[in-house]
Amino acid sequence: MNRLAYLLSLICILAFSSCEEDKVYYHTAAKADFTIGENMYELGQTAVFKDASIPDEGSRIVAWLWEFGDAKKSVSTEQNPTFVYPSDGTFTIKLTVTDDNGLSATAKKDLTILDPAKAINVMWQKEMGGPIESTVSPALSADGKTVYMITDQTSTGAFDVKLYAYDTENGTQKWAFDVTANMNELNPGGGASMVYASPAVGPNGDVYIVVRDLKPATA
Incomplete structure (x- = not known):
């Protein structure tokens, strides 16, 4: 009888121990996000990008990959890079962040680069009949x-x-x-x-x- 009671107690202890060891912890990828210094830049100006990603609790972001969307497929692995676009147009910037658990997340935003030479369209020009010294507008x-x-x-x-x-x-x-x-x-x-x-x-x-x-x- 004592031997049977001991055996049942041992099984119960093992069962409880097994439940304790079966706990599973899950991590999710970071929330990728970034900001751009200006809504748009002129050709030749330096565009500024700043990482605003939020890692999962207990994790940290360890890698950044920026794709600037230009024809040369330029990239950067800095956290907060800058970039000068060689041509005008609208470009899609893609940021991929990876945390210390190997999980990745991506964010995309568009940026417009203006060429000042194209922004002004000269329809016609006229030589006036005399100098203009007054501070008046047409x-x-x-x-x-x-x-x-x-x-x-x-x-x-x-x-x-x-x-x-x-x-x-x-x-x-x-x-x-x-x-x-x-x-x-x-x-x-x-x-x-x-x-x-x-x-x-x-x-x-x-x-x-x-x-x-x-x-x-x-x-």
Whole structure:
């Protein structure tokens, strides 16, 4: 009887010991993530990348592989690399991180590289009828078909204000208005000096400009 009780006790102890030894621990891969210094860069600028990955509890990230998405398939194994793109366009950056358990995770983001030379499209250029010394900007008609511009001096530096209208599509001059001559007619001996306000275009297409007369009006 005692021998049987001892045998049963031994089996129970072994059973409990077996359960203790069967515990299994699981690790999951890190959460891969990264940031880019700017939303976009110009061609020739240095793009900055920063790892923002989060490892699983009890693990640590030990390896980084960056793929920059350019034609040469450039890569980096630094944690926080920089890269200068040799061409413009939109590129997909891929980061793969690996932890000390050999588990890997990947994150992807797009980055746009702009070429400043392509960002400005010159539709046409026009030689104005005189120098522009005033701090005024062109004005655009409501329909977008006409741009109004002012010149205010002759080649010798004398005040000679003119208002020009150009076709926005091809730069053809539509008309020119001699502001100085018209002011002289209204106030003989007078004339327009520098213009300090840009032209304004009314809803009916009328163009308004503000100029200062060189001669006070007579009563």
